Amino acid sequence: MPVPFEALIPLGLITGFFGVSGFFFQKLKTSINEGQPPRFGLDRWDRVMLDRDYRLTGTQRGQTHQAAAPSAFSTSSAWNLEKEHL
Incomplete structure (x- = not known):
């Protein structure tokens, strides 16, 4: 059974577009994560x-490689504190 060569052009285009979009998506995710894998x-x-x-x-x-935290770290707590309303 012969292969219809006309079908290879759309197949190549679809494969190429998936490959290019996957490549750019991976580069985007890597750039968001500062050059490291997600x-x-x-x-x-x-x-x-x-x-x-x-x-x-x-x-x-x-x-960071510093042994001591910067002075601003003491006030940037992850805990949100509120005053009690009585």
Whole structure:
């Protein structure tokens, strides 16, 4: 049974468009995550550490090598405190 060569052009176009869109989607996700692969399967501890890193460095994926936290870290608490209304 001969292959209809006319069908290979649309097949190549569809495959090419899926490949190009997948490539750009992966690059977009990598650029959002500061050049690192996206994280998945995060548990509560990972989310707490992400929040801590964000408060320390200002970026979601950033980490610091400094042994002591900056002075602004003492006031950027994750806990929201309110005064009691009596």
